[in-house]
Each structure stands twice: as C-alpha cells, then as structure tokens.
Amino acid sequence: MVNVELVKSPVVRPDERGHEADHPTSLVAAFGMDQPLRLDCGIDLAPFQIAYQTYGTLNADKSNAILVCHALTGDQHVANINPITGKPGWWQTLVGPGKALDTERYFIISSNVLGGCMGSTGPASTNPATGKIWGLDFPVITIPDMVRAQAMLIDSLGIGQLFCVVGGSMGGMQTLQWTAAYPERVFSALAVACSTRHSAQNIAFHELGRQAVMADPDWRGGRYFEEGTHPHRGLGVARMAAHITYLSDAALHRKFGRRMQDRELPTFSFDADFQVESYLRYQGSSFVERFDANSYLYLTRAMDYFDIAADHNGKLAEAFRDTQTRFCLMSFTSDWLFPTAESRDVVHALNAGGVRVSFAEIETDKGHDAFLLDVPEFLDIAGAFLNSAASVRGLPVTGA
Amino acid sequence: MVNVELVKSPVVRPDERGHEADHPTSLVAAFGMDQPLRLDCGIDLAPFQIAYQTYGTLNADKSNAILVCHALTGDQHVANINPITGKPGWWQTLVGPGKALDTERYFIISSNVLGGCMGSTGPASTNPATGKIWGLDFPVITIPDMVRAQAMLIDSLGIGQLFCVVGGSMGGMQTLQWTAAYPERVFSALAVACSTRHSAQNIAFHELGRQAVMADPDWRGGRYFEEGTHPHRGLGVARMAAHITYLSDAALHRKFGRRMQDRELPTFSFDADFQVESYLRYQGSSFVERFDANSYLYLTRAMDYFDIAADHNGKLAEAFRDTQTRFCLMSFTSDWLFPTAESRDVVHALNAGGVRVSFAEIETDKGHDAFLLDVPEFLDIAGAFLNSAASVRGLPVTGA
Structure with a gap:
C-alpha cells in the first residue's frame, strides 16, 4: 500500500491540433x-x-x-x-x-x-x-x-x-x-x-463530485488549460467520493477493515493512519493524472440527465x-x-x-x-x- | 426549496478572549x-x-x-x-x-x-x-x-x-x-x-470530508483565522458528502426523486436542475456559516479512532x-x-x-x-x- 498525498500532477494536455495526438x-x-x-x-x-x-x-x-x-x-x-x-x-x-x-x-x-x-x-x-x-x-x-x-x-x-x-x-x-x-x-x-x-442518491453523489471540482480555485470557471492551472485537488476529492460508491461496505471491510498503515498505534495526527485512507488518497491522486476535470463534469451530467x-x-x-x-x-x-x-x-x-x-x-x-x-x-x-x-x-x- | 450556490459566508470567529464570547x-x-x-x-x-x-x-x-x-x-x-x-x-x-x-x-x-x-x-x-x-x-x-x-x-x-x-x-x-x-x-x-x-466505509467518508477541507487553498494548513481566509468551499463539499450519508436512498427518492427545480425541462447546464442538487448545495452553504473547519477535522478524527x-x-x-x-x-x-x-x-x-x-x-x-x-x-x-x-x-x- 502506497502512502500518497494528493499532489499536483502533470495532466494530459491537448496540443494545438487537438488532443488526438496524445493517442497515437x-x-x-x-x-x-x-x-x-x-x-x-x-x-x-x-x-x-x-x-x-x-x-x-x-x-x-x-x-x-x-x-x-x-x-x-x-x-x-x-x-x-x-x-x-x-x-x-x-x-x-x-x-x-x-x-x-x-x-x-x-x-x-x-x-x-x-x-x-x-x-x-x-x-x-x-x-x-x-x-x-x-x-x-x-x-x-x-x-x-x-x-x-x-x-x-x-x-x-x-x-x-x-x-x-x-x-x-x-x-x-x-x-x-x-x-x-x-x-x-x-x-x-x-x-x-x-x-x-x-x-436521487446517484445524482447527489455526482453533484458532490462536480461541486468538488468547481470549488477548486484552479478550475477557473473551466478555463484551466488557458490559465495554466489544473483543478487536481477538486478532481481528486471527486474521485475519492465516487470510489467509495464503487465498493461495497463489505468489500472495504474485507480489503482494509480498521487496519493501520505500516504501524500499530495511531499517530494522533491527520496522516493516513488507516489503510483505507491511504488507498483513497492514492485513488484520487492517480486519477487526476489521466482524466480531464471538465470531461468529468460533462459525463456525470449526462448520466444524471439520462431517463429512457x-x-x-x-x-x-x-x-x-x-x-x-x-x-x-x-x-x-x-x-x-x-x-x-x-x-x-x-x-x-x-x-x-x-x-x-x-x-x-x-x-x-x-x-x-x-x-x-x-x-x-x-x-x-x-x-x-x-x-x-x-x-x-x-x-x-x-x-x- | 431555495436555490443557493456555495458562497463565501461570514463565519463565527473567535475574538481575542477566545470564542466563548460568541455564546453569551x-x-x-x-x-x-x-x-x-x-x-x-x-x-x-x-x-x-x-x-x-x-x-x-x-x-x-x-x-x-x-x-x-x-x-x-x-x-x-x-x-x-x-x-x-x-x-x-x-x-x-x-x-x-x-x-x-x-x-x-x-x-x-x-x-x-x-x-x-x-x-x-x-x-x-x-x-x-x-x-x-x-x-x-x-x-x-x-x-x-x-x-x-x-x-x-x-x-x-x-x-x-x-x-x-x-x-x-x-x-x-x-x-x-x-x-x-x-x-x-x-x-x-x-x-x-x-x-x-x-x-472502513465510515472512515472513508470522513477521510473524504477531511481531504475536501484540506484541498481548499483557503484552509492554509489550518491557519485560516490568522490569514483572514476560510475554507468555506472545501467545508461545504465535506458537508455535502456527509449529508448524503445521513439520508437513506429511499428518503432521497421520497423527498426529491428526479424532480426538477422550478422547471420541467433540463437547462443543459451545470445549474442545479434537480431539487436534490439544490438541497445539497444549500446544506453545504448553510453549514459553513456555523461550523469551524478545523473542528470538523478533529471531531471526525475522534470518531474514526474510536474503538472500545x-x-x-x-x-x-x-x-x-x-x-x-x-x-x-x-x-x-x-x-x-x-x-x-x-x-x-x-x-x-x-x-x-x-x-x-x-x-x-x-x-x-x-x-x-x-x-x-x-x-x-x-x-x-x-x-x-x-x-x-x-x-x-x-x-x-x-x-x-
């Protein structure tokens, strides 16, 4: 289990010809x-x-x-x-x-x-x-x-x-x-x-994720590419929230339970004492390296609107x-x-x-x-x- | 139902004598x-x-x-x-x-x-x-x-x-x-x-909330009072996440379902089209007016550590x-x-x-x-x- 903080990461950037060049x-x-x-x-x-x-x-x-x-x-x-x-x-x-x-x-x-x-x-x-x-x-x-x-x-x-x-x-x-x-x-x-x-609960979780992205000042109203920023923190939080919903309570218990991370006693701090904390942080930080924040907004919105x-x-x-x-x-x-x-x-x-x-x-x-x-x-x-x-x-x- | 955005709000501030003065x-x-x-x-x-x-x-x-x-x-x-x-x-x-x-x-x-x-x-x-x-x-x-x-x-x-x-x-x-x-x-x-x-799922949701607070640049490593900022956006997102866990899927369905907010057709935007979105945003924005972000970190941590x-x-x-x-x-x-x-x-x-x-x-x-x-x-x-x-x-x- 890797203990990773949510860090600023390089993100896939479209070039001037459009980002298809990233996918040869x-x-x-x-x-x-x-x-x-x-x-x-x-x-x-x-x-x-x-x-x-x-x-x-x-x-x-x-x-x-x-x-x-x-x-x-x-x-x-x-x-x-x-x-x-x-x-x-x-x-x-x-x-x-x-x-x-x-x-x-x-x-x-x-x-x-x-x-x-x-x-x-x-x-x-x-x-x-x-x-x-x-x-x-x-x-x-x-x-x-x-x-x-x-x-x-x-x-x-x-x-x-x-x-x-x-x-x-x-x-x-x-x-x-x-x-x-x-x-x-x-x-x-x-x-x-x-x-x-x-x-309603599905929509609620997606809205939570969107608000997490939009709450990040580096989102810049969606113009982060032009402004040279990236809402990696907000997108990471959104991913953490979503990831919890992808696993069952039982699966989280089986995988992590209350087990501590490389230690037996709590640190009495806000470090990732529990393995499940470290896991979530890793899910958040690795996701922002591969996904565009605005795409996340658009695709979650499409799912919320869907109603055959x-x-x-x-x-x-x-x-x-x-x-x-x-x-x-x-x-x-x-x-x-x-x-x-x-x-x-x-x-x-x-x-x-x-x-x-x-x-x-x-x-x-x-x-x-x-x-x-x-x-x-x-x-x-x-x-x-x-x-x-x-x-x-x-x-x-x-x-x- | 009030349609409220997450806005910067005045927050309870301790005075020089400590914040008991706010609670006469x-x-x-x-x-x-x-x-x-x-x-x-x-x-x-x-x-x-x-x-x-x-x-x-x-x-x-x-x-x-x-x-x-x-x-x-x-x-x-x-x-x-x-x-x-x-x-x-x-x-x-x-x-x-x-x-x-x-x-x-x-x-x-x-x-x-x-x-x-x-x-x-x-x-x-x-x-x-x-x-x-x-x-x-x-x-x-x-x-x-x-x-x-x-x-x-x-x-x-x-x-x-x-x-x-x-x-x-x-x-x-x-x-x-x-x-x-x-x-x-x-x-x-x-x-x-x-x-x-x-x-593990309880801890995961709390860690999500803490990361939302800490991801807000206005949190300033916890020194927001001295620096004249307040992590209202991060704390609002944390509250939204927590609030979802306080209601059942059935209660959200009964209260909101997929009902739209003051309209019948989607706006095709990121406005709060659904009532449940508006409700969550309101929960987030009203909470930050009454609660201290660092207290939120400490109390969630205490709950996570608890194990009789x-x-x-x-x-x-x-x-x-x-x-x-x-x-x-x-x-x-x-x-x-x-x-x-x-x-x-x-x-x-x-x-x-x-x-x-x-x-x-x-x-x-x-x-x-x-x-x-x-x-x-x-x-x-x-x-x-x-x-x-x-x-x-x-x-x-x-x-x-």
Whole structure:
C-alpha cells in the first residue's frame, strides 16, 4: 500500500491540433462540417471526431461486430495496454482470445464517448469557431447524444447491424439507449450493473463530485488549460467520493477493515493512519493524472440527465416494445450504486414490452466494481449469452 | 426549496478572549492550569473550558441528572433556540416539558464537546502558550478524551452518578464510552444510531470530508483565522458528502426523486436542475456559516479512532462486563451509516457481558437522520425506557 498525498500532477494536455495526438494508437473517425451531430440540447456539433479501438476481424457479411461501451472514467482501451497509464485494458477479463467477447470470433469496437478526454471531441478539444479550447462552452451532452455519435461511427465502418452492444454502468446506459433508439441495429444487448435512470442518491453523489471540482480555485470557471492551472485537488476529492460508491461496505471491510498503515498505534495526527485512507488518497491522486476535470463534469451530467422512460411518457416498457433484440441484464447483489432492484425493474419493463430477456443477479460482496473484476459467474454467464446469440445469428460458437 | 450556490459566508470567529464570547447564553466550566485534562495522545491540556446548557432543576439528592451528548455537528443547544442559527434546539423532539427527556422531572445537561466550536476548547481557541489560535497545533483528541472532559464538568456540578447518559451517532459513541469508562457513574444509558467503532466505509467518508477541507487553498494548513481566509468551499463539499450519508436512498427518492427545480425541462447546464442538487448545495452553504473547519477535522478524527473493544484486547464484552448500568440501544432499519447490524453486535456483546440491555430496531426509511426527526416509535420507546429506569431509581414517572 502506497502512502500518497494528493499532489499536483502533470495532466494530459491537448496540443494545438487537438488532443488526438496524445493517442497515437487509437483510430479516429472524423466528421466534417457536412456531418453535424444534432445534440439533445438543440445544437448541431460539427466538426467532431470519435476515437476508437478495434480487436479481431470483421467477417465478410459484417455480422460479427460487437460494440463495447465504456463507463464514466473508462476509455476505448478495452483490451490493450492503456497508452496513458501503462496498465492493461479495463475489460481484459471479458475481452480477448477465447474470452466471452472472443476476439478470435468477433470484431470488437470500442470508442471513447463524446465528451470524453481520450481522443473523442469533448470540452478539452478546440472549438473551431474560436480556435480556443471549449471548456464550459462545450454543449452539455446526453447519453443519447453519445449513442448517436457511436451510430455515426458504426455507419462509417459500413456496419448495418451490430451483433451485440455490451456495457457496464454508464456503458450499460449506452447499451440500453442503443436498443431503445436503434432496435433494428442491435441483434443482442448485454447491460451490466446499470439502470435506465439515475436515482436521487446517484445524482447527489455526482453533484458532490462536480461541486468538488468547481470549488477548486484552479478550475477557473473551466478555463484551466488557458490559465495554466489544473483543478487536481477538486478532481481528486471527486474521485475519492465516487470510489467509495464503487465498493461495497463489505468489500472495504474485507480489503482494509480498521487496519493501520505500516504501524500499530495511531499517530494522533491527520496522516493516513488507516489503510483505507491511504488507498483513497492514492485513488484520487492517480486519477487526476489521466482524466480531464471538465470531461468529468460533462459525463456525470449526462448520466444524471439520462431517463429512457421520460421520452416515452414515463412508460419504460414502451421504450422497448416488440423489439427483436435479445437482452441479457446482470446485476451484483452488493452494488449499492445501481442496486439489483433497479435491474429487476428494467427486466420487468422488458417483459411487459414483450421482449426476449434473461437476467442474472450475481452474488458477490465486491460492489459496483464487480463488473470490472474477475468474477467467474459473471464472465461465464456473459460468455453463455453471447454463445447462444451467436448460434441464432449463425456465427461460430465455442466448443462447436 | 431555495436555490443557493456555495458562497463565501461570514463565519463565527473567535475574538481575542477566545470564542466563548460568541455564546453569551451558554454556561462555561473553566478548568485552570491545576486541573489538566490528560489526553489519550499523552498531552496534558490546561487550561481548558467546556460550554454547556442545562434545562430543568437538579433535585435535592442530585439523582435526576441526564447528560445529553451531541453528534458530530451538534452542540449544547439541545432544547433552546440556537444563538447562531436562530433555529430550534436540535433535539426538541426528545427534550422538553412532558417529552421523553422531561425537563419538568429531569435536570438535563448538554455540553459542547472538547474540540468543538461552540464555546468549548478546540482548535479555534487560543493556545495560551503562544497567544495564537491553536489551529492544527491543537492536540488530536478522542471520544474518551471528550468523555473525560464531560466527567470533569459533571464533577464540577457536584453530581456523582448520572441518572442517564443519552446520545445519537457520535453522541451514542460518547454514551457507550461513559458506560465503559465510568460504569458506576451511569445509572442508565440510551445509545441511538451508533456503534462502538467506525467501519472502513465510515472512515472513508470522513477521510473524504477531511481531504475536501484540506484541498481548499483557503484552509492554509489550518491557519485560516490568522490569514483572514476560510475554507468555506472545501467545508461545504465535506458537508455535502456527509449529508448524503445521513439520508437513506429511499428518503432521497421520497423527498426529491428526479424532480426538477422550478422547471420541467433540463437547462443543459451545470445549474442545479434537480431539487436534490439544490438541497445539497444549500446544506453545504448553510453549514459553513456555523461550523469551524478545523473542528470538523478533529471531531471526525475522534470518531474514526474510536474503538472500545481495542482497549479490551478486542473483546467488546469485556468493556461492559458486569456493569450495573441499564442499557437501551436503538437503531433504524434504513441507517446505512451505522447499520442496525452493528447495534445488534453491541447488544450481543452486552448480553455476553451479563448486562441488562433492551434493544429496539425502528422500521423507517428516514436513514441515519431518523434520530433527529419526529419518529413516534423511537420517541415512545425512549420515553418508556426512561420511565422504567426512573421507577427503579425512585424518581417520578409520567402517568404515576
């Protein structure tokens, strides 16, 4: 366990050409002035670009493509070494040769979301109208906006129907939005640890994070790049708050309990006496090295606004009525950010809409983070669902 | 619902004589250089003072005194208009004429804790050795230190045994510490929504709050009074985080849900669109007007350090073995800060120690805050417990 204070850290900075230069390994789909993205707020965004990664090979009839959608602080580097952190891809438990999302059979696409900070257009990009970094002048985006941009990416790859859309947490929200907005383009959908809308408590935690960022004088009303500062302290605090919600009480107890850090007796100070304190500080300080503060504001806002039922007179079942998409939803018993009861509500709505859906509630004490961890039951069920859908779609299956 | 931004607010400032001058309505017990308080950290604190309030009349044999212990951000103003906020006392549901803690029968004492900011000696007091405000030079204190100071206050009032010690949350921790440290001085004890030690998640939330305060450049390493600043933004964020933990998910849903603030459609901005956002911002901004940031650090630290069993070789039952004190513990089903299972563990330890204890788990969706609210079942059981103890003690009972 490393005892790290929240320190000022170098942060990924966009250069004058836009920050795609920081991601030489990512592909970029660029959309010009003639291909604007109509946003929910009413603004046409153009030009813009989406950074993405692919794994595996698209088959001849383009029927084996899977889109992986990332969570709040994820990115397109699902199954390769992340060029910023040097760490393995964030979903290598699920994606790779022989895994549930088998890169030897499927063509996996993962894009950085609109509003993100890993190569897709977002608040850290240059506003072509001013030549300056967008900052808070960037339009407020929504989950449907993200999905609309992804659909344009999929169009640009010449793919009509995705074999599957897969995602957890914010990625699960995108997955469900895909099925609501483009049912005919989604053969199957795997949505994990998510919901069709944020609860009041979810919004409260996100608002806390945003206020932590905005309370940092170095945030400068969002103009920190121009002013040569960075709200690393506020963003670090926001990350600490979020991180607590990603773990269960039981997981924190198991990992840390009340154990002290390299000592047996308290120091009677404000040092990180307890291991859990040191862990949180480390989570905060390492996050600010890889994430843009304004992107954090925009993406949390998009999650808070998300409400599929609201677009269907409050009737969730209507959003999915008679879709032919095959669904699998999964939740984790100790996830208190997206409680399993919310997944059940979505399943009931899908049932009411006459939709083919399977649901698995995974027993684990690992909390919301379970979807990113090596939880065999989750990975096995995901693999079985994909195999079953592949069989119906006429794609190769494992063990066949 | 008021839509309030986190704004710079005037804060209670100690004057040159120490900040007791801000609390003209409170009594003060002052202890001189000849009456040092031996702290757990090994330091003798002298001089120091404890500010307190009393309600009702002490009877001739001094057998009707009840000590009320306050929670983290509470104070001595249990049942009178708070001179700082102008609001009613924080436990007027429980304390007053004809109420469970009946001021017509009992003599109620409530003191601001050591380390607090409402007249008792704390980090905002003047360090007599330097003539400057203590700030972070104030020694780190513990729950046992607070209780030791309270015992000196009770001594100064000439009271040998308290008829009852009562408290919720951090006040419940003090209550349990009283029974462990001074069993012969506590005839009965009512501990609500508390625990004998903080969980890893409890510590994590407190550390988040401390880091939010310390991340504010206006905190100035704790020397904000001298430097004419105040970490109002950081303290406001800390309060927002804490406030989320005081309410249940269900209570937030019932109070706010996803309802918008004075509008039906989102603004596509970072304004407080949702009522829950506005509510949290208000909680943050109003708190910084009444509370000292360094006190917040010290009191959260004291709660994190608290662990009664640790002083008894990890055996909680040993801390209470064969005490004659009559206990009542109460918890609330939707309290996720001090889950009801933790109260059960304390009850089991008391049972194992051969102690007389009753336990009530109150069904409510109001979360941790329930102990401060008008929850009839809670108030009724508290009154019945006090009545029963009064009968045994030979004190008047209601309806008799």
